[in-house]
Structure formats: structure tokens, C-alpha cells
Amino acid sequence: MEATTSLLDAAAVGDLVMLDPLSEEALLRTLQERFSREEIYTYIGEVVISVNPYKPLPIYTPEKVEEYHNCNFFAVKPHIYAIADDAYCSLRDRDRDQCILITGESGAGKTEASKLVMSYVAAVSSKGEEVDKVKEQLLQSNPVLEAFGNAKTIRNDNSSRFGKYMDVEFDFKGDPLGGVITNCQCCPLPSPPRWSQPPLSCSYTHPPFPPQTLTDLLEKSRIVRHVKGERNFHIFYQLLAGGSAQLLQKLKLRPDCSYYGYLNREKSVLPGMDDAANFRAMQDAMAIIGFTPTEVTALLEVTAVVLKLGNVELSSCFQASGMEASSITEPRELQEISQLIGLDPSTLEQALCSRTVKVRDESVLTALSVSQGYYGRDALAKNIYSRLFDWLVNRINTSIKVKPGKQRKVMGVLDIYGFEIFQDNGFEQFIINYCNEKLQQIFILMTLKEEQEEYVREVMLTPKGCGSGEPQWDGEAPQTAPQHVPSSPPPTGRATQWQEGGEGFGIPVSAAGRPLPAQHQQGVPMEQGLCMTPLCSQGIKWTPVEFFDNSIICDLIENSKVGILAMLDEECLRPGTVNEDTFITKLNQIFASHKRYESKETLNAKHVTDISLPLRCFRIHHYAGKVTYNVTGFIEKNNDLLFRDLSQAMWAARHTLLRSLFPEGDPQRPSLKLPPTTGSQFKASVATLMKNLYSKNPNYIRCIKPNDTKTAMLFTPDLVLAQVRYLGLMENVRVRRAGYAFRQLYQPFLKRYKMLSRRTWPHWTGSDREGTEVLLAELKFPSEELAYGHTKIFIRSPRTLFDLEKRRQQRVAELATLIQAMFRGWRCRKQYQLMRKSQILISAWFRGHAQRNRYKQMKRSVLLLQAYARGWKSRRLLRELKVQRRRHLAASTISAYWKGYQTRRTYRRYFRSDARTRLSNFIYRRMVQKYLMGLQKNLPPMAVLDRTWPPAPYKFLSDANQELKGIFYRWKCKKYREQLSPQQRAVLQDKLCASELFKDKKALYAQSLQQPFRGEYLGLTQNRKYQKLQAVAKDKLVMAEAVQKVNRANGKTVPRLLLLTTEHLVLADPKAAQPKMVLSLSDIRGASVSRFSDGLLALHLKETSTAGGKGDLLLVSPHLIELVTRLHQTLMDATAQALPLSIADQYAGLGAWPVGAWPTWAFPEGAWSGRGRDRVCWEGRGGNQVAHWAG
């Protein structure tokens, strides 16, 4: 609401269309009033006027961005963000390519405005890693381009010295994809690289290309010259101030601006501008854009070369022929340049001081005078820099360009240098002002002329008459041809009435005094404003508005046959003497009577004296004012010649970047084609730019400079008034006021708003126009607010449009709600139907399942019942049958008893009374007899080991049978014993004793069963050697055999003869047959053997005995079982005490064994080989020692 109030604020209306009264003073006052309130933006319809505040204002905050995001243009306070948002939304939502044309004079704030637009679009478009990177790259192109393309001028400390046109490309969602910077050179010129063949000399080359860029838009003359108080391009100062000592050393530069000739040898520090910080920002920006460190270094090296070229001094000398020549005064700078670019210094020196001239197919080297030498040096510096700038733009484009194939929408932002009027205006000002003139033409064409023409077109082609809603004409074809108006300017500067045949060209009229259609006006020069009588057609009342049409100025400059640029080209290419004098003479002749051209000569011809117009100058009445151009340098700059020797020298350098800038220097690729001149290249570029701009929907930002001193918030009315005048703002307001704020073809209009009427929504079957009429009639807008053209609807005030939009928004919201409701209903219905179907299916399945279960249960129950019933029936039957059977049995028994009783009664008298007992006894005896008789015949064999016995034939005989079995066995054994001899009996007794001692206790026992116990194994009686031993044994010998005695010291065994007598146990040496040890049997305390099949025997001796003091006796006997058995028997016989025998796995030795040795021993089964070589070994020490056999 605040915004709308601002638009209508009588003292300072936001939209100048609402101005009342409409006058220059009121307009100026409004601008000033708003400016004093720090409201620097004002509208004229959709055109934004921006007055430079020269101080930062708090109106570009993120909150502001939010406020203007998706705003309604007329619903918010005038702001640059509003137009940026309008353009962006139109691009995103309506798919219309946009261009933002920012115009105004130097210092008016165009570059700042373009940056604000870009940053706004970046802020409101969606976020994301990729999108943010693109945005950052697009935004960061500014510091880089500004460093190389901007400079301080008297008007602006950061003046753009090049024209920049940036196409930002978006995807269908409105996200930035990338962009193309075309430096106003939207047209890549098709001309291939070529070098010139100037009229008199063949030793020049033109810049070989503008590849993507139009370098001529860069003010390259600034490289070599700039007026006092201005500066060269920022990059030089930034490099010297911000470059590190290491970098400067590498580039062979000194951090001192006053050292360099091209920087006017003066210190130039700008207040408020930190060159060093800007240099760092530029380096950061380059890194973000994607420049590699190598590229940055190469770029700075070439920049340093340009700077150092300005310090190459020449001095004159004379050749032998007396001709003047030049030479390098101080070779150091030249050498450093040569080192930087990798070129032989002599080659560079030769290229700077001489040139090759072709004379009749022969090349001759001619020395250059000092002035020619300086010309060549400067031309080289300018060419290097401008081509470097081209390279820079192309390099940025490479980073930000969009991949081909993607569908894009484009928003172009044009920031071109502003209109300039200096004290001394040269070729640069001429082309800059030409460019601004063309932009003004676009503005005029699109906002003023086209607007008026459109009204006329729409009105004229209206088929019916006018008045009270009726059309005025019947649409008949115009009767007369277009009427041309004399071309002299009006004395007042305003056009006379068009109907009166006044000056200027306007819209032609028919015989009936009506304007002709636009197509009839084609080619009609329209120099001056026009004023038409009010026309009325179907509500459109239109009073044509005067405005200044600058086509005549554009034509003066760009006419391909007689334009100033064409004349300049003709002079440049003409053989013979060519200089600025011949050029201006020619201009004076051709434009002698042109209203917009003046020179001393043409004024003299009209007897007008003007001392402000010197000789060699011409003056053009531009739309923004009169500018006097000095033709000096026009031809040279238009040719933009570079000595061919210099381009060849640059091509010969080893510096890759520099070399690539001079492809025409390649001697292998000479082209004799004449290159286009600077002027013609520029003209072509401007033409393409215009075409590009025409193809897009324009949005205007018209910048105004409020003072000449760059003072913050200072408003100089005169200065602003001048700009208001030449920018045509008054005409702009008039056209907007006279006409309608909004117009649109019926078809898109109806499409957009048809939802506002029930009759047109959702489908209208009639024509678009009828639909629009029906729609607007229903909305009941005042009739003066609307007008119906032939193809378009016109709406007078923005408020009506705003109202329409508001209603549309409400209706769209309603429709959206309706659609949502319908959709939700549909979705719920669908869901309900689905759920119902599912429920029916589930319940069908469930019911089926339940019925099946019930059926199964019933079936089971029935079967159970059946089973019970059958069982019950069967049982009943069984019971009956059983009863019957028992009855039968009972009957049989009864009858048997009865019969028995009858029989016994009958036969009783025939039997004795104990017959029954006698019979049974008889039967019993008979059975026993039979059993015993059978047993006698089947007695088992007599072998004692056979334990078989026949089974009892009757159960009552089993006890007797068992008893008989035992008796028989014992009897068998008795019989066996009785037949034994006394020796056999003794042997068996020994065996029996052995069995009692060892059976199931020692594994060796099983082996001993088969071996008879012989007792005497030595043959004492036969061997005479053993006589002594015989004596020892006498008649008491029990057993004699050879044993092994285990040595206590080392476990080794020694053979011994063992004699067991009824009293002693003797161990004798087998060799000497001498008793070694004689033990009384009473000394033996016990014996120990292992469980295994070894023959080891430990005899535990009483410690009190003689031998017992040394400990136990360990023997290995081949007849261990027999030895121990006999020892046991002998001891029993001698002492009536059994031998204490221990059979175990381990043996705890006693006696005088070495300390720590033989505490225990263990002999695993099988360790005993029995081969006689076995010996006892022990392992380990202390308590863990284990003895074992070793074979």
C-alpha cells in the first residue's frame, strides 16, 4: 500500500505518468524531490529512471531482495529490483527472452545498475552447488573485466572503456546455466584473419580478427595516451600496487607508476580506490572463473610487456646515405621485454626501428624515423592490449558458456559506455556517441515511435467507425500515398503540426486525414516529432506526441553510401595522398546542406560565424547535444595499422599467449585480403547488437548523472534537465499518458484472464476479441480504461492492469483450490472404491475360509459321531457276542461237568478211590524218567573247558537241570584232576598261583600262560662253570635264570645270573660265575612290577638289610611271571607270608639312588622290546624325571 501511495504521491509521484501538470519543471521537481528523499528510482510506465546518488544507500539488502521477489511491478516502490524481477519472471514464466538496456552518460551509474540486476537475479534464482558455481562465475567476471577495461576519467573514477553485453542463459526453471559476454560484439564477424595491404606501403597489418569480440569498442588509444587527471586502465596500477615483490621481479617491473611512460610518469592514487586490494580481488575472481595459474602469469606477462613498451625510447641517427633513421636509446628495457616474451632482442629492435617495404615483388628494409618508430611502438602496445582483452573475454566465455544442446532462455544485460562530450573529441568519442545514438534509436523505436505506430495501426485497421463505442471508419484502404515532409529542421526545435505539412517526418495520413498503416511508413525518414489530431476508434482516442527521432543522425553516420563512416573508409582505402584534410573536405561537400552536420566551411557558406568550430573539425547535432569532433587521427585509427614486421616479430616470440594473439604474423599464412576498417567493423557489430536487442523484450534503465563533481546527493537541475531532454523522458511520459499503459494481443490476453468470467472459462468458442470483450464487460471496468484495437486490447492505467492481475491471482487461487478439492475428492473416491473392492474381496475370501473351516469341523464331528456310534454299536455287538460265547462256554462247561459228573457217576463204581493220585504220580515219574534217560544219551564231552549242557524239557525240571549241570561239571573236573601226575599237579599249582597274582593285572601274564614254568634255565648241572653256584644252591634251588640288573648310576643294564633258593636270592656274575649279591628272602620287603608286558621287577629291600642300604634292586627278567610267582611261593613256604606285590604304572623308588634321579618311573606299554638290548633311560631332572626303555 505504501508503494501505491508512493506512486500517487502528488509531490513526488513514483510514476511520472501520474505527473500533474505534465511539464518539464514538474518532472524535474519531482525527480529532485524524490532524490532528496533518497528515492533514486522513478518510473515512466515500465521504464526505470535511476539518479546516481554517489553514495551507498541501504536499499540493496537481502530483505529488499525478498521484498521485490515475485512482486507486482506497480505494487511496490520504484526500484531497480522491480524491473529486474519483472524481467526475470517474464523470462521464467512467459518464456520471453529479455534484454535490459542500461543507458545514460558516463558516470550516470550504468555499470553499477548492471551489477545490481545481475546480483538480484542471482539472489532470487534457485540455489544448488552447480547453480551457485555458475552464478559466482558470472558475477566474478565483473572484477576481471573492470580491471582490464575500466579506467579513471574526468567524469568517472571507474569508467567503462569498453561496451559490455552479457547474455545470461537460464534453463526452463529459471536457473542460470551460464552466459556469453560479447563486449557489445554480439556478432562474431565472419571475416577470417587477414592483414592489410595499405595503399602506399605493404608493411602494415590490421588486427587479424575480432574473433568473438569487437576490440574496437575498447578505448585502446588510452593505452598510449590519456589526458592529465585521468588514468590508464586500472590493471597497470593494480599490478604495480598489488603485485608481490616476487611477481614484479618475475615480470621485470618496478612498483613505481612514475617510472612508466604510458602511465604519464605520475603517481596516481585514487581516493577511495585500493588498487592493491582490487588486484587481489581480481586474482581471486580469476581463480573462481577457472583461470589456471599459468594463464594468469601469461596474462600478466603480456600486460607487463605493454607497460614496458612505453619506456622504449628512440633516438635519431643518420644512415650512410644521409637518410634519417632511429635506434633504441636505452637497450635495457628492450632486452627485458625480449626476455619476457622469449624473443631475440635484435629481432625486436629491427622490427621497431625499420620496416620491410615491397617494391615490385622485392622486399626492401627501410629505416624508420623516430616519429615513425614511436608510431609503430604505440601501435604495437595498443594492438597487444586490445587483443589481450579479446583473449580475456573469450577465456571467460569458455568458462561460463553453456553446453550446446540445452534449451535456454536468455536475459541480456547491456552496459555500454555513455555518451561523451569532451573539450577535444576524437575518433573514439565519435564511435562511442554513434553507439549511444543507436541505443537511443532503439529506445525511440520501441517506446515512442512503435507505440504511436501501434495505436495508429490498431485504430486504422479497425473495421467499424468510432464514437460512442462505434468505429469511425469502415476499414477501406487508404487513398493516398505517404506524405513526405520537407526536411529542414523546425526553427523552434519542435515539429510543426504534421497535418499542416510541418517539418519532421511523422506518420503518413490517408486522404481522409487518417494515419496510414505502419507498412506504408517504411523507409520514411522520421527526423522530427509529430503531432496528430486526436483519432477515435472504438474508444481509442489518440493524440500523437511529438518526439525527436534520431534516425537522421544514425543515417548521417552509418549510411552505407554517403555516411561519415563510409566516407572515412573510402578515404582510408583510396590510393593517392590521404589525410584528414581530404577527408573533411569530402564531408563538407557531401553534407553541406545536412541539418545535423556543421563545419567551418558549411557555416561559412551560410555566412554564420562560429569561433567554437575550428578548422579540421566537424560538429554533429546528436540527440544528446552538439559534439565537435577533431578529424585528426581519424584515418590512422580507422585503419588501425600495425607494421607487418611487428606482428611477425610477435609471432616469432616463444611466449605462447602473445604468439597466439598475432596469427597473421605467420609468414606461411599471408593473406592479401583487405581487412575491414575499425569503423566498418564497429558498424557491423552495432547492427548485430541492435538485431539481437530487437529480438528480445526490452527493459529500460535510464541512468541520470545529478552532478559533474561526483558529489554525494547533489542535484544540479540544469545538468539533469539536459539529460531529461536528450533522453526524451518528457516524450516518453507523454506517450505513456496519451496512450494506454498496457496492450496485448487478444489471444494471449484471453488465455491469461479467461478464468475471470464464467462465460469465457474454461473454453471460449468464439473469436479471441469477442471473448476479451465479453470478459471485460463482465468485470465492469470503466469504459475509458479500455479500448479494443484490431488485434490488441488496450488498457489505459496500470492500476486497471494491477486490478486485473489481482483478480486473476485470486481467481487462480480459487481455481487451484477447486482443482485441489476435485483432485482430493477424486483421490478419496478412488481410494474408497479401491478399499471397497478390497473389502469385498477380503470378506469373500474370509467367508469362504470360515465356511470351509466350519465344514471341516462339521465333517470331523460327524466322523467322530459316526465313529462313536459305530464303536458303540460294535461294542454292543461284541458284548452280545461275548455274552453269547460265555454262554456257550458256560453251557459247554456245564455240559462237560455235567457229562463228567454223569460219566463219573456212571463209572464210579468201576474205579478205586486213589486212582487219581496214582495216575498223576505215574505220569510224573514217567516224565522224569524220560528226561533222565534222554540226558544220559546226550551227555556233553568230558573236556573240562566245555561248559555246555542240554536244556530242561519241562519247566518244572529247570532247577534240577541246573543242579545236574553243576554236579556234572564238578565231577568232570574231579576226573581230570585224578588223572594228573604229581609234577603236572605242581606245575598247575604254580600256574594257579601266577594266575592269582597277575591275571587281569599285568599284560605279560597272557604270554606266560603257554610257557611252562621250568624253573632252571641256566643248566647248572650240565655247565661245569657253575659248580660254585651249584654249591650255593645245594638242594634248595627254586629257580635259576639269567637276568639284567639295572645300574643305579646310569640306568644301564648288566647281565646277572639269578638263583632263587628256598632261603636266598643270589645274583652272580655270569662270567666269573661268582655270587655278587646274596639276599636273604627275609630282606625282601615287597616287589613292584608295571602293568605292561615288560620284564622289569623292583625288589624292595628292607633298609635294615645289608643290600637294602643301597636302595631297591631293579631287575629285568625274561620270565618275570614265573620269577615273581616262585618268589611268592618260596616266601609263603619260608615265612608263611605272601609277597607284597604292587602292580602299577608308576614306581616310587627307594634307596640310595642319586639325589633327584629316579624319583618315579613310567614305562608305557610296548616300550619293552624284549630283545635284551633294552635299557632304562631317564629324562629330565628333579621331580619331573621319567624313566623309560630304550632299545
Ligand SMILES: Nc1ncnc2c1ncn2[C@@H]1O[C@H](COP(=O)(O)OP(=O)(O)OP(=O)(O)O)[C@@H](O)[C@H]1O
Ligand atoms: N546506485 C548507486 N548507489 C551508489 N553509488 C552509485 C550508484 N550507481 C553509481 N554509483 C556511483 O557512481 C559511480 C559511477 O558509476 P558507474 O561506473 O556505474 O557509471 P557508468 O554509467 O558505468 O559510467 P561509464 O559510462 O563511465 O562507465 C560509481 O563508481 C559509484 O560510486
Ligand SMILES: [Mg+2]
Ligand atoms: Mg560503466
